[in-house]
Amino acid sequence: MRTSRFPAAARPPAGRSRWLAAGITLATAVASVTLASITAPAQAAAAELLSQGKPAVASSAENAGTPASAAVDGNTGTRWSSMFGDPQWLRVDLGSTASVTQVVLRWEGAYGRAFQIQTSADAATWTTIYATTSGTGGVQTLDVSGTGRYVRVYGTARATAYGYSLWEFQVYGTTGGSPGTPSPTATSSPPPGSTTIPNPTTQSLEATNGPLATGTYTVPNPSGYKAGTVTYPTATGSYPGIVLMPGYQGTQSNLSWLAPRLASWGFVVVNTDTTTLNDDPDSRAKQVQAAGTQLLSLSNASGNPVSGKVNGTLGVAGHSMGGGATLVTLRDDSRFKAGAPLAPYYASSSFAAVTAPTYIVTCQNDVAAPAATMGKVFYDSMTKNEKLYTQYPGDHLCPMTGNGNKAKQGKYLVSFFSRFLRNDSRFSTFLCGSERDADRNNTSLITAWADSCPF
Template identity: 65%
Template sequence: MTALIALATALGLALTLLTAAAPPAAAADLLSQGRPATSSSTENAATPASAAVDGNTGTRWSSTFSDPQWLGVDLGSTVTVSRVVLRWEAAYARAFQIQTSDNGTAWTTVYSTTTGTGGLQSLDVNGSGRYVRVHGTQRGTPYGYSLWEFQVYGSGGGTPPGNGIPDPTTASLEAANGPLTTATYTVPSPSGYGSGTVTYPTAGASYPGVVLMPGYQGTQQNLQWLAPRLASWGFVVINVGTNTLTDDPASRGRQITAAGTQLLALGNAPGNPLSGKLNGTLGAVGHSMGGGGVMAALRDDPRFRAGVPTAPYYPNVNFSAVTDPTFFLTCQSDPVAHGNSYAVPWYNSMSQAEKLYIEVPGDHLCPMTGYGDKAKQGKWILSFLSLWLRGDTRFSPFLCGPVRDGDKNDTSLVTRWMDTCQF
């Protein structure tokens, strides 16, 4: 019996060591945006195949009204495909397959369903190929097939996993700046919002975009501390000034959407420093009424795939429809927007979203520049956005599991922590 116990203990220790030594999963990059797209048919000239890979959720591909139909993208070289995102218009596929090919002729099915429901579908797949297509075999409506966006994520095709971002550590994430060199660019003609300063990595790669939105009476100074931290870890960050200092949360949500639209447009336009820097994925961070605006953007604009509302304020609004990953950062002694009044009810109502809630000491200003523990706040926000906007699971341990427990269990640092781990 003693020998068996010793053997079991040794095996358990060995498995623990092997698990700890396992290499981190590679981040997934958006590979399809702007690549050549083709389709079996188009409904008309206004709905071409290219509209489904242009990063604009206001344009779409649609087919003629018959089965089967397909839409495909040429990724330029053989890649490893790990995720496909479909943003269906009302005309969706009830039965379809995701297929890959090395030559555009012989196809391998990596996902198949006969019970599709349309809407936004994020599909984990495991395959490789130069060409990827969605092949519809049964329509869900009398119309054709129609996609606002067809996004293929993976690694390869000349894009290093994680865009050259090194493995994160506690020390590196708590530092004021990350591993990438950054520069700034002032948006010359803001459209739909007051002003914009973009901080971006100078390396030759494309990254997710993040909109920073201040609160009531706030300016770009509100969240200025966060822009270089995010940019130096692989984000293109637009720090926004509002149309007026008194804009309400609904208006701030619309301005987040407008800033995201212009940021993507700058990434697609030649002749400016942001050309080619945006990969089509968007997130947002906001304070107070700006945090309420983040919630509105997540609810109303499918291009925004993750958000961080800090000390969020938006009275008498239901956000149970939000399904995107959301990190609520609140302040224990907040007399304006205490978590119990806004963030906690929203958190509890969002049954379909991955969620994180952290309450820290301080008043309503705790997430702003010059207040609170920016090393910890920065680490959490960076990790959350890296995980959910880039799919970079190397950042998960700082939010879930033993690595984060030092933060979670420190009552001088965190007064309340809730999550939907494991992420």
């Protein structure tokens, strides 16, 4: 049931890469810059080129001819190019901890408008050392300061309809200490997001609770929606936020099973009540966005348990009309980077404008929001994003508290949000790898499956 990653119509014209390559080659010739003459700029003369020839991994590749390794091979005639969606990333393993002082990005014509440069000691927890929302393309030389074994460029907004494409990703610095190494006494507490999520297993993902202890907090004076309860990890660190939205005539109890499950895997979750029980999906979408705004505000304020807990990334999940609201939010509000519509109900049949990763859950015997006219149609209409589709046994209530197989539903929802809100590739195997196959092939557990793997 796997669908093709992108339809032929979404692929670039056959001559685009050659045309852009020719343009870059001409520009390179005019500037008299060749690989042999590329060195660290004068202000970083003491630094070494650390990334060339080192192992590289990417979130995706446009095709077999544009692998991650092509961006660190020292050849400005080869390139890495991602699939056509946000976010995307390219990571290089420097082999040992290094002080990073400069990064050079040699973009092809498909460049990043908004991106970050991040470092990590373990390729799981990342520290941002540079960020922009106004990337210029071409050759960008970025003076930075950070330490880590792994360095990545993490793109959140493309400048073109294509993916991200780099002729070279060059990391300069030194190994074995300064310059650029922060003092070990510079901070008295772990940096935001430092809490380590342990390696996931089938057993741990199917358990009711994840590895982190959680607390709850009632939103004071909710703005733009009726009520909200925040469930959050009590451990030190900051995490992505997720808004939960119930369906028609529903309340927070609809998805009360999901809030602590997600929070215990490293998310700050606000479970909401709607202004009225009859609110339509568009009204619910506005309430999702209002709840997201207030969650960020609570994190930015002092004197509450959520202070400093949200890292600025948002996701959304909703049931029925809340699922329709999820789709509308992903289409209309770029702050929300991933979403999971659960048995989604909406009158429109197309969400082709959605570019954020989307996981649609449907129920086999749903007569209120049949997959054949809603959920699967919404999934098929999307051509610009990473996407996943599963159908479970049961009626319209199958994703709600007290219904359906929560071990399986929880495993895939946690894995999806971990992969796309935290960029944690350790969860990919449960979505696209061997760990999923036993469930996908068992129709008593999952009655339909589609995806845009690999991701």
